[in-house]
Amino acid sequence: MAGRVDLDGNPIKQITICMIGAGGFIGSHLCEKLLSETPHKVLAVDVYSDKIKHLLEPATVTWADRIQFHRINIKNDSRLEGLIKMADLTINLAAICTPADYNTRPLDTIYSNFIDALPVVKYCSENGKRLIHFSTCEVYGKTIGAFLPEDSPLRQDPAYYVLKEDTSPCIFGPIEKQRWSYACAKQLIERLVYAEGAENGLEFTIVRPFNWIGPRMDFIPGIDGPSEGVPRVLACFSNNLLRREPLKLVDGGESQRTFIYIKDAIEAVLLMIENPARANGHIFNVGNPNNEVTVRQLAEMMTKVYSKVSGESSIETPTIDVSSKEFYGEGYDDSDKRIPDMTIINRQLGWNPKTSLWDLLESTLTYQHRTYAEAVKQAMSKTTAN
Numbered sequence: 548m549a550g551r552v553d554l555d556g557n558p559i560k561q562i563t564i565c566m567i568g569a570g571g572f573i574g575s576h577l578c579e580k581l582l583s584e585t586p587h588k589v590l591a592v593d594v595y596s597d598k599i600k601h602l603l604e605p606a607t608v609t610w611a612d613r614i615q616f617h618r619i620n621i622k623n624d625s626r627l628e629g630l631i632k633m634a635d636l637t638i639n640l641a642a643i644c645t646p647a648d649y650n651t652r653p654l655d656t657i658y659s660n661f662i663d664a665l666p667v668v669k670y671c672s673e674n675g676k677r678l679i680h681f682s683t684c685e686v687y688g689k690t691i692g693a694f695l696p697e698d699s700p701l702r703q704d705p706a707y708y709v710l711k712e713d714t715s716p717c718i719f720g721p722i723e724k725q726r727w728s729y730a731c732a733k734q735l736i737e738r739l740v741y742a743e744g745a746e747n748g749l750e751f752t753i754v755r756p757f758n759w760i761g762p763r764m765d766f767i768p769g770i771d772g773p774s775e776g777v778p779r780v781l782a783c784f785s786n787n788l789l790r791r792e793p794l795k796l797v798d799g800g801e802s803q804r805t806f807i808y809i810k811d812a813i814e815a816v817l818l819m820i821e822n823p824a825r826a827n828g829h830i831f832n833v834g835n836p837n838n839e840v841t842v843r844q845l846a847e848m849m850t851k852v853y854s855k856v857s858g859e860s861s862i863e864t865p866t867i868d869v870s871s872k873e874f875y876g877e878g879y880d881d882s883d884k885r886i887p888d889m890t891i892i893n894r895q896l897g898w899n900p901k902t903s904l905w906d907l908l909e910s911t912l913t914y915q916h917r918t919y920a921e922a923v924k925q926a927m928s929k930t931t932a933n
């Protein structure tokens with residue numbers, strides 16, 4: 548760790564980071580990276596700590612003095628301001644961010660993504676502290692191309708679908724499509740952070756993750772989360788594969804996504820943390836434009852990869868179609884296509900993703916199989932016995 552320098556060759560000083568939502572998927576990987584590869588200190592804030600338990604158990608770690616866990620619900624805890632004051636940088640990851648919640652729990656979604664984030668922005672601004680705020684690629688909503696006629700040749704033109712931080716509009720559906728409650732709340736908090744920068748000099752960076760995936764994402768229903776819960780697509784499909792049941796394709800699985808390996812994405816976040824002069828005042832897309840698939844193609848690839856890593860043949864009918872109303876309920880809608888433009892992050896931080904979709908699925912599904920296969924088998928045999 549000695550002699551670490553930033554992108555401009557200046558020595559990197561040790562800092563203290565208040566990480567809110569540190570116990571989640573992204574937070575757990577970021578904590579791991581900071582503790583194992585940097586000298587920085589982490590004040591980890593979350594209501595859960597299961598995903599960072601391995602980093603907190605003193606017997607196993609050499610960095611025990613560099614991480615503190617604070618079990619705090621940021622909705623209503625006066626200790627939050629004190630922690631932000633103690634830190635040089637605050638990273639806010641806390642949010643309700645699973646699509647199954649957006650249309651079924653729109654109030655919780657809006658409160659979590661906007662109202663609960665307000666004090667964090669305010670405390671950073673008032674105390675002159677730097678903030679890295681996690682937004683989402685969902686703020687782009689649908690592409691302009693989605694509104695062109697099906698047979699329009701312009702649909703092939705990147706100008707109509709590549710998503711650019713400084714020029715693309717945010718296109719959401721009508722209010723009754725409550726899917727957009729999340730995107731809209733995230734958009735408003737982005738505008739607030741940006742305005743605090745413009746009017747009060749807040750030093751900020753906004754991150755727009757494009758489908759980061761990998762180990763520890765969400766939960767497997769009935770194993771380490773509620774049996775009726777609906778996680779994001781990686782965990783939904785992993786659950787189906789573990790239980791040897793067909794993967795459910797919502798509305799034909801035609802939506803397109805670009806998936807990035809969590810470990811590649813975390814490299815980008817570390818560059819933002821350690822290069823404030825290059826990251827402050829910017830909004831960054833963080834994704835892998837080379838890993839685009841339809842959800843149907845994702846299902847097919849995950850089926851093949853899971854077969855390889857588990858040694859089990861795939862089932863006869865690997866996928867089934869299901870309507871969004873049946874799967875998510877009333878008010879669901881979808882982003883059609885999400886390709887991040889990489890100009891700004893390339894220019895400011897010289898960062899590029901590395902891992903192909905096949906490779907990231909292979910390591911992630913190996914993890915899923917090792918972590919869950921036995922527990923799923925036991926849970927299923929119990930259900931059959933009953």
Ligand SMILES: NC(=O)c1ccc[n+]([C@@H]2O[C@H](COP(=O)([O-])OP(=O)(O)OC[C@H]3O[C@@H](n4cnc5c(N)ncnc54)[C@H](O)[C@@H]3O)[C@@H](O)[C@H]2O)c1
Binds near residue numbers: 570639755756759
């Ligand atoms: N994973 C992705 O691909 C992705 C994509 C776009 C945006 N994001 C954004 O990145 C951030 C982190 O996402 P993630 O995938 O790690 O999600 P996650 O659900 O795994 O992590 C969020 C964490 O925040 C905590 N949290 C929520 N409300 C809290 C509160 N009131 N007080 C304290 N802790 C609270 C949760 O307990 C959880 O551990 C979110 O803001 C999300 O919107 C993620």
Ligand SMILES: O=c1ccn([C@@H]2O[C@H](COP(=O)(O)OP(=O)(O)O[C@H]3OC[C@@H](O)[C@H](O)[C@H]3O)[C@@H](O)[C@H]2O)c(=O)[nH]1
Binds near residue numbers: 645780796842
């Ligand atoms: O079992 C499933 C689950 C999901 N899907 C589909 O797979 C696609 C991806 O679904 P995900 O659950 O990963 O969620 P989305 O990509 O729509 O949104 C996510 O993207 C960015 C983040 O802000 C959030 O983490 C989340 O909103 C959607 O089209 C969804 O309808 C299925 O076809 N079957």
